[in-house]
Amino acid sequence: MPAVALPEAYLEHPQNPEHGDYASSFPLKLARASGANPMNIAEDIMRLMTLAPEIDSIVSAPPGFINFTLKSNWLTNQVESIRQAGDAYGNIDLGRGSRVQVEFVSVNPTGPLHVGHGRGAVLGSTLSNVLSASGYKVAKEYYINDAGSQIDAFYHSLYGRYQQCLGIEAEIPADGYLGSYMIDLAKEVITEEGDRFLTLPEGEAVLQLGRLGLDKMIRQIEKDLESLGVSFDVWFSEQSLYQKGQYQTVMSLLRQRGYIAKKEDATWFVSTALGEDKDNVVVRGDGSPTYFAADIAYHYNKFLERQFDRVINIWGADHQGHVSRMKAVVAALGISPERLEVIISQMVTLRRGDDVVRISKRSGDIITLRELVEEVGKDACRFFFLSRSANSQMDFDLELAKKESADNPVYYVQYAHARIASILRLAQERGIDYRDGDVSLVTTAPELILIRKLLLLPELVETVARSLEPHHLTYYAQDLATVFHSFYKECRVISQDEALTKARLKLVEAARIVLAKTLYLMGMTAPEKM
RNA sequence: GUCCCUGUAGCUCAGUGGAUAGAGCGGCUGCCUUCUAAGCAGAAGGUCGUGAGUUCGACUCUCACCAGGGACGCCA
Missing domain, CATH: 1.10.730.10 (Isoleucyl-tRNA Synthetase; Domain 1)
Known part of the structure; x- marks a missing residue:
């Protein structure tokens, strides 16, 4: 046989059980390199092999496979091994105790979770379970966007509804949250706190009322996720990145490394220096940091402060464009970008039979995650969400999940x-x-x-x-x-x-x-x- | 226009470069005296979007097109 570079040898499970428990196409691969007949190669290899005790037989099969069959008494003995392992059966040591963070859901706490969020939630919690079983130390985390312009809009919307519910003429900002849940939230506050916010100066009232409402919203999200069997180890506040200095630290670090530039009043992260299509604003002309800036600080915290070995983020399809610039950030921080893995969960279309149910925060007919869980049940929800690969869009047919539950x-x-x-x-x-x-x-x-x-x-x-x-x-x-x-x-x-x-x-x-x-x-x- | 995801049975979707491409649902044919019939067994159903290329071998890799969805903001 001529001396050639060895191709990678691996085993697979043949789909046809007549071909044994394991098969290798190694002879076929070797045939390419050596030019010899694959069946002859198979025979030669088989002659040189010493069989492991659990193997009953090996045979060659055209066009050049080697098939392995397990001994049936070895198989039956595995029943004892499984019983002995008990709940630990299936656990492996792939992770060797390394630390992985799974960040998922992380929905703006400005409204209730909808169906699509449920998909990310189930993906993240299941993945966390599997990684734990694989020998990783897993931290599940929810990033709370409790800063920024969306929160301002939420605060002002709630204040507007609060006034309206107390019979005062008030407007909801044009970019505000118009859903009926905001009215419910305002009423809840009135029941608990009365009209006391009316006596405060407007700025103070918006802030205090807003914080109260935000807190209620977050607790509601937590409850909804719980009903889906999803829990978190850490609820991480975006605000805290400004209060505890990560934002300031990472910005000066990036500035030192030459990734920060001033253009047209704004401050930019120069991601083009890392092969990106365009740069991105981190500080607006008015001096306020963008969402991207906060996320940079957050990933600085994940990798450099908390030192996770791997970070997995699960994002919705609308964040696809964010992936490559986030990896660029990680690279700019001197971290190998492979340590950041982003799973994009594609959109969920909700249907009742043939009718598509629109999911819109603006209109009144949103189906919330809570309604879905109540209607379909936790286990069925989880199974349906899990049964499609994350990068396929999926149809969730309520009628089917409910009516034909048997x-x-x-x-x-x-x-x-x-x-x-x-x-x-x-x-x-x-x-x-x-x-x-x-x-x-x-x-x-x-x-x-x-x-x-x-x-x-x-x-x-x-x-x-x-x-x-x-x-x-x-x-x-x-x-x-x-x-x-x-x-x-x-x-x-x-x-x-x-x-x-x-x-x-x-x-x-x-x-x-x-x-x-x-x-x-x-x-x-x-x-x-x- | 650029980038990302998807295109496989009537429908919803799996499918590690390998042997005859699979499952569930729907439709068809059988099976309850015995531990749960929410079950089992069987048959039917396919130009794997289209066209090239790489390879001994392509649903799988590359390129080009077509179709659907998403993103391209000093929103998050």
């Missing part, structure tokens, strides 16, 4: 768990102690197919952690439920055959562990009964 994939998956629980319950009622069960008695095709599926969980966790694509979880959950249902149909678990009963109970318990873990990672409940 055919909903989420119930299909949860039903499998309830069935498992039911079997284990019966075993307990009958006092069957299966701890001495012999798993080697598990030999039929549906049983081995189930075991093979259970063994994919650690790989799945790794795939999701590497790709940051949690949607794979939903497909795995459905596959797992399918093979379990099939097993259930074919294999009677609790029967007259005591030894086989015990062996199968062990397998069922392992299946429960894996299905429950998958549901846990997705932030869903694993019901004992349905």
Whole structure:
């Protein structure tokens, strides 16, 4: 054989089970470099290989694959390994304890969360679960935009509504928030605080009332997210970046490095120096910093002060254009830009059957996240949001999610768990102690197919952690439920055959562990009964 | 005009450069005396947007076009 550079050798799961548990196309790749016949290469390689004890056989297959089949007694022994690992099954050590921050939702606290925000919320919380299971130390964070012009508009809008509700003629600013929730908010304040803000000077009233309203809004957002099973470790205030000096520090740092320039009254971040299309304003002509400036300070804080190894931001599609300049900022701070990863979650179109439901903050008919959760339920919401890759736009059909809930994939998956629980319950009622069960008695095709599926969980966790694509979880959950249902149909678990009963109970318990873990990672409940 | 995402079964969407492209829903045919029929089994349904290119091999990579969505602000 001629000496050539070795191509990368890796294993894959063949889609056709007749081709074994693992396959490698290494001979085909080597054939390209060496010019030799791939089948001959396969044979040569096989002759040189020493088989690991868990491998039953290897065969070559045209046009140049090597296929590996696992020993069935090794497979059945894995049932014991899964039972032993318990809740920890599926955990891996990819992250080796490194620190990763996941920042998500971070919606302006100027209005209630809508459906699209729910998608980012579920993505972020699920990803955080998977990264934790992958050996990372994860910090979940919500960045509160509590400074800037949008907040001013919110404050003045609330003051206007407050006056109106007290019978005083007042106007809502043209760029203000016109939604009816602002009226509700004003009324709530009146109920709790009365008309006392009317006696204050206008500037003071706007500020005090505004802060009160903002606080209520943030608490409402927190509650809405909680109902979706989403929580945060840190709620980070944009304001604090000005109060605690990060803004000043990072600006002088960038100025020192020559990334700051004055043009036409404003101060600019010179991102063109880093290959960007255009520069961006950080301080306006009137001296007020932009949102971009605050975000620069925020990322200075993330990387240089808090020293996260990785930072993952989940943003809506409307922030796509922000990605490359944020990476430019990170580079300007002397941080390798790969340490900042941004997931863009594409838009959600809400539908009721064939009708598209418009989502607009201006009009009155917005569907809030809370309404969605109330209508569809937490678990179904999470599953639907998770079942599409983040960079695909998705249709969320309320009618389907609600009316046909019996055919909903989420119930299909949860039903499998309830069935498992039911079997284990019966075993307990009958006092069957299966701890001495012999798993080697598990030999039929549906049983081995189930075991093979259970063994994919650690790989799945790794795939999701590497790709940051949690949607794979939903497909795995459905596959797992399918093979379990099939097993259930074919294999009677609790029967007259005591030894086989015990062996199968062990397998069922392992299946429960894996299905429950998958549901846990997705932030869903694993019901004992349905 | 520039940048980003998407285009795969009737619908909604998966798919690591490899073997016969998959799932759910909808429609069709069967299956409940036994641990949950919210289930199982089966058949049907495809020019993988179009056209080139790279490769032993392309749904996957490159380029060009077409279509849908988003972004191009001293808003966030």
